[in-house]
Structures are given as C-alpha cells and as structure tokens.
Amino acid sequence: MAGLAVPVWLAEDDLGCIICQGLLDWPATLPCGHSFCRDCLKNLWGARGAGGAGRPWTCPTCREGAAQQPRLRKNTLLQELADKYSRALRELGEDAAPASSPVPARAARPPHRPAPRQAAVQKNIMEVGRELTELVEQLVDIVRSLQNQRCLAEPGPDNELGLLGMLVTSNTSEGKMRDVLHDLEEIQVKLRENLTWKEASEEQTQVELPEAPSSSSCPLPNQSLPAPKKASRFAPWAINPTFDLQTLSCSLEVSKDCQIVTVAHCPQSYPWSCERFSISQVLCSQALSSGQQYWEVDTRHCSHWAVGVASWGMSRDRILGRTIDSCCVEWKGTSQLSAWHMVKETVLGSDRPGVVGIWLDLEEGKLAFYSVANQEKLLYECTVSASAPLHPAFWLYGLQPGNSLIIKQVRV
Structure with a gap:
C-alpha cells in the first residue's frame, strides 16, 4: 500500500497564479498561506x-x-505538483495508450466532467480569447489617455504608456488617433461578442455521458446532437435588475x-455621493420588499467575486456578506466557493459556477x-428578513482591471 499511486484529477485553476492566470512558476507562499x-x-x-494605501506588501x-x-x-x-501537471498535460497530446493499458477506476474521477484533453483544449482556447480581449482593452485605454495628454514624459520604468505612447503622439495626428480608437473599439466589441458566443456554444453543445454500462449494456445516445436547452423553472419570477450609479465604487x-x-483600469471621477461604496461594490436600484424574484449573474469573466443581496443601509466601507444585513456566495481565487x-x-466546495441564479x-x-x-x-439556502427592502448586490475583486459581472437574461 505504501507504493500505491492514487489518481488525482486537477484543473489548471488548482495550481494557478491569479496574477498571471497561468501555472505556478517558482511558487512563493506568503505568511497568510496564499x-x-x-x-x-x-x-x-x-x-x-510596495502595496500602497498604507498596507505595504x-x-x-x-x-x-x-x-x-x-x-x-x-x-x-507546489513546484513539484505544477511540474507533474505540466508533464501530464503534454502527455495528453501524444498518441493514446494501447488498449491493454490499465485504466483508473471511474469512481476516482469526478462525474460529468469533460475528458482531460478536451477540457484542456477548450480552456486554452477560452484563455487566448480572454487575453486578446484584455489586450485590446489596454490598447483602447492607452489611445484614450493619449488623446487627453498632449505631452508625455520620457519613457521609463514608471511610465505606463512608454515608447508606444511617444510613437503615437509624435507620428499620429489627432484625426488618425480617433480612427485608431474607433477601429480598436470595433475590434473590442467583436472580440467580446465572439467570446460570449463561444462560451454559450460550448455550454450548449456539452453532452454528459452516462456511467459505464453494465454487462446488460444499452445503446448510447446520439452524441452528435446538442443537449437541449431547458427553460428556467424560475422564469415566471425573473426580473432584470440594473446597477445603481449612485452606489457605484470609483474603481x-x-x-x-x-x-x-x-x-x-483607473479610478473614475464620479460625482461625490454618500451612497457610493469605498471598495469595488455596487447595488442594484430595485428595492425588493415582497413577493418572489429571480435573477442570474454571469461570473465567468471575473476571477474573484461575490453576488447576493444587501439592504440599502449596508455600511459603504464593508464587504458583502460581512454584515448582518447582507448575504452572498463568494468565489475566491484559491478555488473555493463559500456562502456568507x-x-x-x-x-x-471547489467547483466554480459559471452562472449563478439567485432566488429571493x-x-x-x-x-x-x-x-x-x-x-x-x-x-446554498438561508433565511432572510423582509423587515427592510433588499437590493441585488455585487462585489468584484478590484486587483485585475477588466474583471466583469453580467446580469444575464433568464431562459424562458
């Protein structure tokens, strides 16, 4: 038993770095454990x-x-685990093993997950799409900044615009700069639409295979047909909440x-409001005080988030779920889903939901x-009090610009 090798099924997120979104390379563990x-x-x-805001490192x-x-x-x-994962991923690209090779027991692998090779390919495609989208967003921000800044400092390590900024300002007229910005914004829209379409298509075409048949085998379903989309059973109570701009954090x-x-990508200069959150949170305008409501949130474009409800009186410097008048589910970058x-x-658990439905x-x-x-x-299910109206509430971990949450149309 001492030499028994137990198969462990890992995803790249389990050994990933939330900063670069890749596998850990020379992993360093901080005193907090991350x-x-x-x-x-x-x-x-x-x-x-060095950390800034009075909280260095x-x-x-x-x-x-x-x-x-x-x-x-x-x-x-962690380095050894990451190296083993990389080697295993490379082996998936090689020819399949002979039929006589031993196969791990099916019970050791979580059910209803795609094959590792298929999952790896799908993940790589989606990551490339997201990286391209983020790159275009950064280029859009650079061009917008150049429009507002006629003079730039010499390029250096502290100059975010750097050499690209000097080339654009010195060689590009204001009219051409507007054309470049227009073209980039069109590319940005097309990339987002294409990425959203791919994710929706991937979700639609996934077909879950049944467990391995017993001796009295039965025919498998036609795997070429996509799984039918089912209407949400909560559709009759679906609402379409909208973000309240007065509560919107400047980040x-x-x-x-x-x-x-x-x-x-940079702090926004919104008009001052005592209702505005000091951290990256926002409420919706809809005050829910009676009846039954349901809404959905697409979380696939955010690495660390929390969604739930809160009263309008929630403290503007507290995090969602950490007050008695708010409740949420939260996905942490450490592959942990929690309820507050x-x-x-x-x-x-450790399974990340792509879309979260909220039933109140x-x-x-x-x-x-x-x-x-x-x-x-x-x-997760819990009790709530209707003594004060509740608002849909959202928290986005503000470290990575471009992270987003989307209020999704409910299937009917």
Whole structure:
C-alpha cells in the first residue's frame, strides 16, 4: 500500500497564479498561506509602490499586509505538483495508450466532467480569447489617455504608456488617433461578442455521458446532437435588475444599459455621493420588499467575486456578506466557493459556477443560490428578513482591471 499511486484529477485553476492566470512558476507562499509566482508578486508590488494605501506588501487574494517585504522562498511541493501537471498535460497530446493499458477506476474521477484533453483544449482556447480581449482593452485605454495628454514624459520604468505612447503622439495626428480608437473599439466589441458566443456554444453543445454500462449494456445516445436547452423553472419570477450609479465604487464602471459592471483600469471621477461604496461594490436600484424574484449573474469573466443581496443601509466601507444585513456566495481565487450569512462563512466546495441564479422568496423568508447550466443546482439556502427592502448586490475583486459581472437574461 505504501507504493500505491492514487489518481488525482486537477484543473489548471488548482495550481494557478491569479496574477498571471497561468501555472505556478517558482511558487512563493506568503505568511497568510496564499501562493503566487515569485516574479508576479515582485512585479505587482513594484507596480503598486510596495502595496500602497498604507498596507505595504499586500497579498493579492486576502489583502493581508506586512510591515516588511516577506522573504519569498520557493514552495517545493507546489513546484513539484505544477511540474507533474505540466508533464501530464503534454502527455495528453501524444498518441493514446494501447488498449491493454490499465485504466483508473471511474469512481476516482469526478462525474460529468469533460475528458482531460478536451477540457484542456477548450480552456486554452477560452484563455487566448480572454487575453486578446484584455489586450485590446489596454490598447483602447492607452489611445484614450493619449488623446487627453498632449505631452508625455520620457519613457521609463514608471511610465505606463512608454515608447508606444511617444510613437503615437509624435507620428499620429489627432484625426488618425480617433480612427485608431474607433477601429480598436470595433475590434473590442467583436472580440467580446465572439467570446460570449463561444462560451454559450460550448455550454450548449456539452453532452454528459452516462456511467459505464453494465454487462446488460444499452445503446448510447446520439452524441452528435446538442443537449437541449431547458427553460428556467424560475422564469415566471425573473426580473432584470440594473446597477445603481449612485452606489457605484470609483474603481468600477458600468455599461450603458447598466447590465455589465467592470473593474476600471483607473479610478473614475464620479460625482461625490454618500451612497457610493469605498471598495469595488455596487447595488442594484430595485428595492425588493415582497413577493418572489429571480435573477442570474454571469461570473465567468471575473476571477474573484461575490453576488447576493444587501439592504440599502449596508455600511459603504464593508464587504458583502460581512454584515448582518447582507448575504452572498463568494468565489475566491484559491478555488473555493463559500456562502456568507449573518457574518458567518460556510465553505461550499471547489467547483466554480459559471452562472449563478439567485432566488429571493420574501413570502417564505428564504434566499437560495443556484449553479445554472442546463438546469439549476442548489448551492446554498438561508433565511432572510423582509423587515427592510433588499437590493441585488455585487462585489468584484478590484486587483485585475477588466474583471466583469453580467446580469444575464433568464431562459424562458
């Protein structure tokens, strides 16, 4: 038994760095327990002025800071796991093993997950799409900045625009700059539409295979046909909430239809409001005080988020779920899904829901969160009080510009 090899099924997120979104490379573990690539930490701390905001050397995940820069040592166990994962991933690209090769017991692999090779290919395609989208967003921001700044400093390590900015300002007229910005914005829209379409298509065409047939085998379903999309059983109670601009944190920005909220690349100069959150959070305008309501949130474009409900009186400097008048489910960059209710955390597991459905039944005093795929799967349920109206509430971890949450149309 001492030499028994137990198959363990890992996803890239399990051994990933939330800063570079890749596998850990020279992993360093901070005193708080979170791990990142050493170079990613050094670059991040250097870009942010050693943490800034009075909290130097801050952890990107939990924001725990230290008075002095922690000494970064290699976590050899994590490095070994990452190396093994890389080798296994490379082997998936080789020819299949002979038929006589032993196959791990099916029970050791989580059910209803795509084959590792298929999952790896799909993940790589989606990651490339997201990286391209983020790159175009950065280019759009650069051109917009150049339009507002007629004179730029010499390029250097602290100049974010750098050489590209000098070339554009020195060789490009204002009219051409507008044309470049227009073209980039068109590319940005097309990339987002294409990425959204690919994710929707991937979700639609996934077909779950049944368990391995017994001796009395039965025919498999036609796998060439996509799984039918089922209407949500909550469709009769679906609402379409919109973000409230007065509560919007200055680190966030919303789309024109107030259906998409995004972490901004630089602080926004919104008019002052005592209702505005000091951290990257926002409420919706709709005050829910009676009846039954349901809405869905697409979380696939955000690395660390929380969605739920809160009263209008929630403290503007507190995090969602950490107050008695708010409740949420939260996905952490450390591959952990939790529920927060009455300032108490309940760990739900390590599976990340792509779309979260929220069911609020104020007649029964219940709040429930669902993972939405072809049908709703209950994640967490708790009791709520209807003594004060509740608003849909959102938190986006503000470290990575471009992270976004989308209020999704419910299937009918």
